[in-house]
Amino acid sequence: MKQVLKWGLLASTMTLLPVGAYADTADGEALVGKSWDDIVAMAKGGEVNWFLWGGSDNINQYVTEYIGGILKNDYDIKLNRVGLTDTVEAVNIVLGEKESGVMDKGSVDMIWINGENFRTMKQGGLAYCGYTDTLPNNQLVNWDNPAIANDFGVPVDGCEVPWSKAQFAFAYDTMRTEEPPRTIGDLITWAKANPGRFTYPAPPDFNGSVFVRHVFYHAAGGVDNLMGPFDQAKFDEVSAKTWEILNDLESSLWREGKTYPTSISAMEQLYANSEVDLTFNYEPAGVGLNIENGVFPPTTQGYGLTDGTIGNTNYTIIPFNSPNKAAALVLQNVLLSGDAQYQKALPDVWGTKPAIEMSRTSAEVQEKFAAIKAHPNVVPAEELAKAALPELQAAWISAIEKGWLANVGN
Amino acid sequence: MVGRESIGIRSFRFLTGALLIIWLVLPLIPLAIWSFARGWFFPSLLPKTWSMKAWEYTFSDTAGVIDSLWLTVGISLAATLLSILVGVPAGRALGMYKFRGKEFVELLILAPIIVPGIAVVLGIHSVFISMGLNNTVSGVILVHLIPTLPYMVLVMAGIFANYDPAFEAQARSLGASPLKTFWYVTLPAIMPGIIVGGLFAFLVSWSQYILTLLIGGGRVVTLPLLLFNFATSGRNDITGAIGMIYILPGIIILLLTARHLSGRSGAVGGFGQI
Numbered sequence: 001m002k003q004v005l006k007w008g009l010l011a012s013t014m015t016l017l018p019v020g021a022y023a024d025t026a027d028g029e030a031l032v033g034k035s036w037d038d039i040v041a042m043a044k045g046g047e048v049n050w051f052l053w054g055g056s057d058n059i060n061q062y063v064t065e066y067i068g069g070i071l072k073n074d075y076d077i078k079l080n081r082v083g084l085t086d087t088v089e090a091v092n093i094v095l096g097e098k099e100s101g102v103m104d105k106g107s108v109d110m111i112w113i114n115g116e117n118f119r120t121m122k123q124g125g126l127a128y129c130g131y132t133d134t135l136p137n138n139q140l141v142n143w144d145n146p147a148i149a150n151d152f153g154v155p156v157d158g159c160e161v162p163w164s165k166a167q168f169a170f171a172y173d174t175m176r177t178e179e180p181p182r183t184i185g186d187l188i189t190w191a192k193a194n195p196g197r198f199t200y201p202a203p204p205d206f207n208g209s210v211f212v213r214h215v216f217y218h219a220a221g222g223v224d225n226l227m228g229p230f231d232q233a234k235f236d237e238v239s240a241k242t243w244e245i246l247n248d249l250e251s252s253l254w255r256e257g258k259t260y261p262t263s264i265s266a267m268e269q270l271y272a273n274s275e276v277d278l279t280f281n282y283e284p285a286g287v288g289l290n291i292e293n294g295v296f297p298p299t300t301q302g303y304g305l306t307d308g309t310i311g312n313t314n315y316t317i318i319p320f321n322s323p324n325k326a327a328a329l330v331l332q333n334v335l336l337s338g339d340a341q342y343q344k345a346l347p348d349v350w351g352t353k354p355a356i357e358m359s360r361t362s363a364e365v366q367e368k369f370a371a372i373k374a375h376p377n378v379v380p381a382e383e384l385a386k387a388a389l390p391e392l393q394a395a396w397i398s399a400i401e402k403g404w405l406a407n408v409g410n
Numbered sequence: 411m412v413g414r415e416s417i418g419i420r421s422f423r424f425l426t427g428a429l430l431i432i433w434l435v436l437p438l439i440p441l442a443i444w445s446f447a448r449g450w451f452f453p454s455l456l457p458k459t460w461s462m463k464a465w466e467y468t469f470s471d472t473a474g475v476i477d478s479l480w481l482t483v484g485i486s487l488a489a490t491l492l493s494i495l496v497g498v499p500a501g502r503a504l505g506m507y508k509f510r511g512k513e514f515v516e517l518l519i520l521a522p523i524i525v526p527g528i529a530v531v532l533g534i535h536s537v538f539i540s541m542g543l544n545n546t547v548s549g550v551i552l553v554h555l556i557p558t559l560p561y562m563v564l565v566m567a568g569i570f571a572n573y574d575p576a577f578e579a580q581a582r583s584l585g586a587s588p589l590k591t592f593w594y595v596t597l598p599a600i601m602p603g604i605i606v607g608g609l610f611a612f613l614v615s616w617s618q619y620i621l622t623l624l625i626g627g628g629r630v631v632t633l634p635l636l637l638f639n640f641a642t643s644g645r646n647d648i649t650g651a652i653g654m655i656y657i658l659p660g661i662i663i664l665l666l667t668a669r670h671l672s673g674r675s676g677a678v679g680g681f682g683q684i
Binding site: 049051053054055056057060061064065080082083084085086089090092093095096097099100101102107108263265266268269272273274275293294295296297298 | 447448449450451452453457459461463467470471472473532535536539540544545619620623624627628629631635636638639640642643644645646647648
C-alpha cells in the first residue's frame with residue numbers, strides 16, 4: 001500500500017514538471033568566456049525565474065511587462081516574476097536546496113538583493129561568481145567606483161551585477177510642517193520640540209536600521225573614523241553616545257517611545273494619517289510613486305540632509321544552482337542596457353537612479369536621460385549626491401542593530 | 411423539531427445574530443472602500459478621490475490574481491479532501507479507543523500548531539526536496555496537510571468521543587453491509603464534524619504563505635503569495651481589491667455548509683472532549 005501511494009505521488013509529480021526542450025545551463029563555468037551569441041542561443045526558448053520583492057505594482061509592471069516583453073520578443077525567453085514579501089525568503093530556498101544537495105536543479109534563477117542577504121549568499125557559497133565580463137553591458141558598469149564594487153562593505157567580486165542606486169532621504173508634508181530639520185542634530189532638537197510627531201521603525205527593519213546609523217555617524221562626529229573593518233573599542237565609544245541620544249529622545253517620540261513601528265510601511269501609514277510629521281526611505285523615488293498611488297498626501301516633499309545621507313547600490317544575483325544561467329545572464333544584460341535603465345528612471349514608471357555610468361552609454365541614451373523630468377516632489381538625485389555618506393561594513397551594521405535592541409528597544 | 415420559543419429567546423437570538431454579522435462585516439467595509447480609493451487620509455471619513463486603478467491592476471495579466479484564485483481553490487479543496495480522508499479514521503481512533511501511547515500520538519498531532527512554522531519549514535523543505543516533491547502543486551497540497559490535519563483530527567476526535575457505536579451495531583445486525591452502515595449511519599452522524607473540520611482545513615490551507623512559497627519554489631503562486639506582498643508594503647488599495655477576492659471562497663463555502671452545521675443526530679451528542 002505504501003509503495004503504491006509513493007509511486008502514485010511520484011507519478012502525479014512527474015506530470016506537473018515542466019517539459020522543456022531548451023538547454024540546461026546549470027554549469028556556470030562553461031558559460032564564462034563563451035561568446036555572447038552562443039549564450040543567447042543557449043538561452044533561447046528557455047525560462048528564467050526571478051525572485052524579487054513584489055510589493056509595488058509599478059515595479060511589478062516594469063519587470064513583467066517591459067523587461068518580460070523584451071525577453072519574450074527579442075530572445076524567446078519566458079520571464080517568471082516571483083513576488084516576495086522579504087528577500088530573505090528566496091535566500092532560504094537556495095540555502096535549503098544546497099543543504100539538501102540540489103546542486104544544479106535549483107528553483108531560483110535570479111534574486112534582487114543587497115546587504116545582509118548578499119553577505120549570506122556570498123559567504124555560504126550560494127552565488128554564481130566570476131561571470132560579469134561575459135555580459136556585453138558590463139562595460140557600462142564602473143567597477144572602479146567603491147560604492148559599486150562593495151555591497152554594504154562586502155566586496156562584490158563578480159558575484160552580482162548592479163541594478164539601481166538609492167540614497168536615503170526624508171519627506172515632510174508642506175501643509176503641516178513649514179521647515180523640516182535638515183541635519184541629524186536639528187532633527188533631534190526638532191523632535192523634542194514637537195513631542196509625539198516623530199518616530200522610526202525598530203531595527204532590524206532595513207530603513208529603521210539605516211536611520212539609527214545616521215545617528216551613529218552623528219555621534220561619531222563623521223563617518224571617516226568608522227570606515228574599515230569592525231573596531232570594538234571605537235564601536236563601544238560611539239555606540240554609548242548613540243544610545244544616550246536615542247534614549248534621551250525616546251520620551252518625545254510617537255506614543256512616548258513605548259512602541260516603535262515594526263516596518264517602514266507602518267511608519268508611512270502613520271505619516272499619511274498625520275500621526276507623525278516626517279517619514280524617510282532608502283529609495284527617495286518612493287515619494288513620487290506614493291503620491292501617484294494615493295499612499296501619501298500630494299503635498300509631500302522629499303528632502304536630503306545637509307550633513308549627508310547614506311547611499312547604497314542594489315544588485316541582481318544568480319544562485320549557484322540555477323539551471324537557467326544562460327537566460328539569467330541575458331536578463332542581467334537587458335537590465336543593464338541603457339534603454340532598460342532609462343525606462344526604470346522615468347518618474348511614472350519607477351524613478352530610481354541608474355547603476356550604470358552615464359558617460360559610457362550612447363549619445364542617444366544620454367540625451368534621453370537628460371530629458372527626464374523628475375517628479376517635482378522627489379528630491380533630485382544630484383542634490384542628494386552632493387552630500388552622500390558611505391555604508392559601513394556589515395559587521396558594524398549588525399553590531400549597531402543588536403546594540404539598539406539591547407539598549408534602546410528593550 | 412424545535413419547539414415554540416418565547417419572544418424573549420427569539421429576540422435575544424436575533425440580537426446576537428445581528429451583532430455577530432456586524433462584527434464580522436464591519437472590518438471588511440474599509441477594505442472594500444480602500445479598493446476604490448486613491449488616497450484616503452485621516453481625518454476624512456471617505457476618500458476624496460475614487461479610482462478603479464487597484465481593480466484594473468488586480469485583473470491584469472501582470473498581477474495574475476485570477477489564475478492564482480483557481481489554483482488556490484484547487485489546492486485548498488484537495489488539501490481539505492485529503493485531510494478528511496486521514497482525519498476521520500484518526501479521529502475515530504483517538505476519540506473512541508484507549509491505547510498505549512495515546513497521549514504521545516495526541517501531542518504529535520498537535521505539534522504543528524504548537525511549534526512555530528518558521529522553525530521547521532527549512533527542515534520540511536529539505537525533506538520535500540529529497541522526495542522530489544518541491545516546486546510542484548502536489549507537493550504544496552501535501553505540505554498543507556501538516557497545518558490542516560491537527561484541526562481535522564481534533565474536531566473528529568471530539569465528535570467520536572460522544573459517538574455511540576451501538577447504532578452501527580444495530581444497523582449491522584439488521585443486515586446492512588459495512589459500507590452501507592458507514593453511508594447511512596456513521597456518515598450522517600459525523601457530518602457536522604466533517605464540515606467544521608473541513609472548513610478549518612480549507613481556511614488553514616487557504617492562508618498558507620511560507621510553506622507554499624518554499625515548497626512551491628515560486629512555481630505555485632497561490633493568492634496569499636500575491637496578497638501578502640501588498641499587505642506588507644502598505645498598498646491598501648491593491649490589498650483591498652485582492653482581499654475582496656481572497657475572502658470570497660470562504661464565505662461561499664460557509665453559506666453552502668451553514669445549514670448542515672446544526673444537524674442533529676441521535677448517535678452524537680454534540681462536540682465532546684477526547
